[in-house]
Amino acid sequence: MSSDDTLEKISVPSAPITPWRMYLIFTLFAVGFIYIFCGLFYRQLIQSQDLIDQANLQSETIVWRPPTRGKIVDRNNVTLVENRVRWSVKANLLGLEGEIDREYRALVKAEKAKESTIKINYEILHQEARVNVLNRWLKKIWFVIDASNQKKSPSEKKRVKFLADSPERQVNVTALAKHMRDSRIFKFTLISDLTFPELRNQISDEEADRSVARFIEQFPVDGPITIESDMIRSYPYGSMACHTLGYVKDTNQLPNDFDPNFEISFKKLSKSKYTGKIGAEGLEQTHDYTLKGSSGWERWTKTSAGYKRELLESYPQREGSQVRLSLDVNIQLAAEKALTAIKDNAGNPLPSAAVMLDVNTGEILAIASLPNYNPNRLASKVTIKYFDEIQEQGGWMNRATQGLYAPGSTYKLITAIAGMRSGKIDYDDILDCGRSLWIGNHEFVEHEPYGFGQVDVEKMLAISCNVWNYRVGLMVGPDLLAQEARRFGLDKTLLKTNPNIMGAENTSQYEIPSPARKMVIPDANFKRSVGQGNWTSGDTANTSIGQGFILTTPLHMACFAASVARGETRTTPTIFHDPLRIPYHEDSRPIGLNRNQLNAIREGMVRCVTEGTARSIQIPGFQFAAKTGTSEYFKNGQKAHLAWIIGYAPAKNPKVAFAVLVEGQNDTNTWGGVTAGPVGQAMVKEWLNSKNKQSEE
Amino acid sequence: MNNHQKGAKASYIALAVFILIWISGTSALHRFTKETFAEFQAPALQIVSKGGDLARYWELKSRSNEELIAASRDLARINAALELRIHSMDDIRRENTRLRENARYTANSEFLTVVARVISRDSSSWWQKIIIRKGRTDGIRPGSPVVFSNRVIGRVSAVHLNISEVDLVTSPTFRCTAFLIGDEKRRIVYVRGDAANSLSPNKAKVTAIPIDYNPPTGQPIKVLTTGLGGVFPSGLILGEVDGGIRMSTDDNYKVADLNPAKDLNMIEEVSVLVPQYPTAHEILLAPSEKIKLEEFK
Numbered sequence: 001m002s003s004d005d006t007l008e009k010i011s012v013p014s015a016p017i018t019p020w021r022m023y024l025i026f027t028l029f030a031v032g033f034i035y036i037f038c039g040l041f042y043r044q045l046i047q048s049q050d051l052i053d054q055a056n057l058q059s060e061t062i063v064w065r066p067p068t069r070g071k072i073v074d075r076n077n078v079t080l081v082e083n084r085v086r087w088s089v090k091a092n093l094l095g096l097e098g099e100i101d102r103e104y105r106a107l108v109k110a111e112k113a114k115e116s117t118i119k120i121n122y123e124i125l126h127q128e129a130r131v132n133v134l135n136r137w138l139k140k141i142w143f144v145i146d147a148s149n150q151k152k153s154p155s156e157k158k159r160v161k162f163l164a165d166s167p168e169r170q171v172n173v174t175a176l177a178k179h180m181r182d183s184r185i186f187k188f189t190l191i192s193d194l195t196f197p198e199l200r201n202q203i204s205d206e207e208a209d210r211s212v213a214r215f216i217e218q219f220p221v222d223g224p225i226t227i228e229s230d231m232i233r234s235y236p237y238g239s240m241a242c243h244t245l246g247y248v249k250d251t252n253q254l255p256n257d258f259d260p261n262f263e264i265s266f267k268k269l270s271k272s273k274y275t276g277k278i279g280a281e282g283l284e285q286t287h288d289y290t291l292k293g294s295s296g297w298e299r300w301t302k303t304s305a306g307y308k309r310e311l312l313e314s315y316p317q318r319e320g321s322q323v324r325l326s327l328d329v330n331i332q333l334a335a336e337k338a339l340t341a342i343k344d345n346a347g348n349p350l351p352s353a354a355v356m357l358d359v360n361t362g363e364i365l366a367i368a369s370l371p372n373y374n375p376n377r378l379a380s381k382v383t384i385k386y387f388d389e390i391q392e393q394g395g396w397m398n399r400a401t402q403g404l405y406a407p408g409s410t411y412k413l414i415t416a417i418a419g420m421r422s423g424k425i426d427y428d429d430i431l432d433c434g435r436s437l438w439i440g441n442h443e444f445v446e447h448e449p450y451g452f453g454q455v456d457v458e459k460m461l462a463i464s465c466n467v468w469n470y471r472v473g474l475m476v477g478p479d480l481l482a483q484e485a486r487r488f489g490l491d492k493t494l495l496k497t498n499p500n501i502m503g504a505e506n507t508s509q510y511e512i513p514s515p516a517r518k519m520v521i522p523d524a525n526f527k528r529s530v531g532q533g534n535w536t537s538g539d540t541a542n543t544s545i546g547q548g549f550i551l552t553t554p555l556h557m558a559c560f561a562a563s564v565a566r567g568e569t570r571t572t573p574t575i576f577h578d579p580l581r582i583p584y585h586e587d588s589r590p591i592g593l594n595r596n597q598l599n600a601i602r603e604g605m606v607r608c609v610t611e612g613t614a615r616s617i618q619i620p621g622f623q624f625a626a627k628t629g630t631s632e633y634f635k636n637g638q639k640a641h642l643a644w645i646i647g648y649a650p651a652k653n654p655k656v657a658f659a660v661l662v663e664g665q666n667d668t669n670t671w672g673g674v675t676a677g678p679v680g681q682a683m684v685k686e687w688l689n690s691k692n693k694q695s696e697e
Numbered sequence: 698m699n700n701h702q703k704g705a706k707a708s709y710i711a712l713a714v715f716i717l718i719w720i721s722g723t724s725a726l727h728r729f730t731k732e733t734f735a736e737f738q739a740p741a742l743q744i745v746s747k748g749g750d751l752a753r754y755w756e757l758k759s760r761s762n763e764e765l766i767a768a769s770r771d772l773a774r775i776n777a778a779l780e781l782r783i784h785s786m787d788d789i790r791r792e793n794t795r796l797r798e799n800a801r802y803t804a805n806s807e808f809l810t811v812v813a814r815v816i817s818r819d820s821s822s823w824w825q826k827i828i829i830r831k832g833r834t835d836g837i838r839p840g841s842p843v844v845f846s847n848r849v850i851g852r853v854s855a856v857h858l859n860i861s862e863v864d865l866v867t868s869p870t871f872r873c874t875a876f877l878i879g880d881e882k883r884r885i886v887y888v889r890g891d892a893a894n895s896l897s898p899n900k901a902k903v904t905a906i907p908i909d910y911n912p913p914t915g916q917p918i919k920v921l922t923t924g925l926g927g928v929f930p931s932g933l934i935l936g937e938v939d940g941g942i943r944m945s946t947d948d949n950y951k952v953a954d955l956n957p958a959k960d961l962n963m964i965e966e967v968s969v970l971v972p973q974y975p976t977a978h979e980i981l982l983a984p985s986e987k988i989k990l991e992e993f994k
Contacts, residue, residue, distance in 0.1 A: 083949070143980070144977040209874075209923070214925070214926050214977070216873060216874050216926060217873045217928040217929065217978070218977045218978035
């Protein structure tokens with residue numbers, strides 16, 4: 001081929017481009033551009049707000065701020081329940097991501113090197129990597145906070161390595177998995193409370209503070225492990241009045257009393273799981289509404305992995321209101337100290353209860369029950385171990401309000417009042433009381449081998465004569481006896497919330513949870529209803545001395561003592577203090593005795609202390625009234641004794657009334673005057689001290 | 698490509714290589730570089746500091762005889778007063794020794810005191826760090842508390858051969874526990890540096906003050922070290938609460954601003970309290986390959 005041919009070929013024009021193809025291409029491009037332009041226009045201008053909202057929804061979250069609960073104080077404004085700072089050690093998992101990734105890669109590499117046929121579960125390896133990394137950090141944290149690591153003075157060297165058995169020495173794998181699932185927005189808690197309240201029986205306050213101080217001062221400041229503080233419930237007196245005060249537990253139930261505009265503004269936004277506290281027992285439960293406060297919230301942006309990034313806005317939480325109780329901390333402490341001193345043969349405190357209340361107002365000054373528990377150990381977390389420990393000891397039961405017991409000889413006051421009100425006897429009638437009384441084929445014996453001889457009402461109450469009561473009980477009959485007990489409200493449920501007080505609609509039905517409701521004042525109908533057959537004279541004799549089927553609580557007996565002290569039939573107890581309270585006792589009537597009869601009852605109770613069954617608890621220079629009781633009950637199939645004492649003080653113009661109960665065991669000697677008496681005496685002495693101090697001030 | 702372009706290209710390649718090496722380098726390399734830079738810089742800082750001392754010396758030497766006589770007279774008075782105090786201190790020391798002997802108390806002091814001059818303030822940290830003229834060769838250890846008289850200045854954050862860096866009380870990296878004067882229950886509060894910028898006076902913050910804390914009336918609220926953390930001896934003054942105590946934003950506890958006990962910008966000499974044994978803080982600050990917690994005990 002010549003060069004001319006080549007040139008000719010090159011210069012030959014290609015097939016001419018027809019305009020319609022050009023137009024088609026241009027049109028396609030134009031349509032494409034118009035589509036893109038319209039799309040952009042639509043997205044940028046018309047849809048923009050929706051898209052911004054959508055993006056915000058995906059990148060923002062609401063984090064709850066639970067409120068601080070209100071304080072509980074006693075009648076003199078002494079703090080019984082407050083809040084303390086809880087120092088927690090937390091891990092910022094976002095800051096640990098690099099370290100976790102490295103650990104994860106190492107684990108994967110090690111797994112692949114095994115050449116195993118089992119398929120690798122990468123999710124498990126990821127979790128394992130997190131656990132390994134956090135455990136390494138925990139080791140460092142414990143190295144810092146464990147004071148035994150400090151090589152300092154000889155005294156430091158002697159310090160035992162504390163908290164060696166703390167479960168928080170290792171990462172809780174289940175908690176970590178749950179955290180990654182539900183609460184990734186928060187930091188992960190490695191040590192929930194650096195003061196270790198659950199181990200406070202092993203370490204002192206200073207030792208607890210030391211671990212906080214050591215972490216703050218010795219752990220490197222920069223890094224993914226931080227110390228954070230929040231508030232936690234604190235009970236300065238430990239187990240004192242725990243059944244009344246109660247404790248708190250975790251809740252995920254979101255309260256509905258915070259910012260009213262919240263739902264409108266952030267309805268569609270994702271929200272963190274709410275973790276707050278709710279009252280679980282005692283006043284913490286019944287007055288949760290008052291104490292709990294209102295929640296706050298924070299709006300955060302979050303990373304694609306779900307961790308917190310930037311705080312956008314917040315709404316503050318508000319502390320709960322204060323509740324003022326009628327308790328007097330000094331009398332309460334005295335009662336509990338005296339109860340704790342009553343021990344079984346193994347040296348453990350016997351189950352018991354004590355109540356003291358203001359005769360005029362019904363305000364409870366002390367209400368104690370043993371065994372008890374330390375709510376501080378439940379404040380951070382209710383552990384199954386401690387819960388079961390309390391359960392095993394019977395510590396959950398408030399024996400003062402829930403324990404049902406036969407009142408024993410303290411019931412003889414009812415028999416005497418019933419006898420005089422029915423006209424069967426009078427205050428100066430004398431009955432012949434020998435060593436026993438035969439009723440049918442059964443001999444009902446006196447507690448004194450030779451009997452008491454000639455006995456009137458006063459003497460009967462002083463020496464607690466059984467035969468006198470058998471006789472009067474038979475004279476009065478079971479129906480009148482039961483009627484008299486009911487007149488004093490021994491079968492009525494107590495501590496009902498006053499519906500007239502402000503906020504009562506939001507509180508529980510009762511001031512303290514679950515007061516006893518199944519008190520028994522026996523009569524013929526009752527006996528038949530429980531399938532025990534017909535009522536007999538023997539039943540009447542038993543009832544007349546407070547035994548048999550009859551069941552009531554120590555609080556009822558304290559109210560009964562207060563009613564007798566005032567010369568009325570009912571006392572409405574309350575656990576709340578109101579300095580301006582006008583005494584009001586629901587359904588209360590005059591006692592229905594003439595002056596001589598009432599004086600005989602009161603004088604008999606005074607003689608009980610001066611010369612009778614309670615003579616061992618006299619207070620020199622001070623006169624008060626009491627009635628002791630020792631009833632029998634069956635424990636583990638064997639007989640044991642319940643020790644009782646009820647009374648009021650002073651003898652003239654009474655101000656306080658009290659009741660004490662001690663549950664004897666099969667192998668203990670438990671008697672009303674000797675065992676329960678000193679507790680009543682301790683409460684009266686402490687009340688006198690408080691009164692004297694107030695007069696001095 | 699001309700020579701100029703070649704040179705530019707080479708410098709860019711060198712920079713890229715350096716960045717690559719820096720990024721891919723181990724933490725040991727980073728630490729080595731930082732340490733080398735500090736050691737390289739140290740003689741210059743020392744020369745500047747000693748030069749300053751020398752200038753001050755010549756400045757004083759140039760004073761007139763009258764001025765020197767007046768200064769000597771003042772000094773003589775101060776000396777006489779100090780002599781008296783020394784005598785009373787001697788009595789106290791003798792009494793202390795006697796009591797220790799009676800009580801058979803043989804424990805040694807937990808700290809060795811090293812006095813050091815401040816040679817520089819680290820401007821990169823907005824004055825929250827000072828550099829002192831004592832280092833590893835003088836026995837300084839990281840984490841040691843730094844004091845002036847009985848007032849806390851800060852704590853040693855890094856130790857080099859002849860110089861050390863000190864985080865001041867106002868530094869965000871400083872934190873410790875404290876007691877407040879007047880709190881009978883002796884509840885611990887949390888003190889941490891809170892320097893936001895250099896334009897306003899530098900302060901620290903006291904948090905976790907219990908709500909029921911009642912400050913003493915008519916006297917400043919002093920903030921004292923607890924001695925519980927194993928770093929600071931107890932009873933040293935961290936400062937005074939400035940501007941009253943207020944509620945925290947979440948109403949949980951109270952917070953307050955803390956004025957440091959000593960004007961940190963004017964300080965020229967400090968004492969480093971070197972603990973006799975390494976603290977856990979020091980062990981954890983050590984390079985990771987040196988951390989052997991089990992062997993520490």
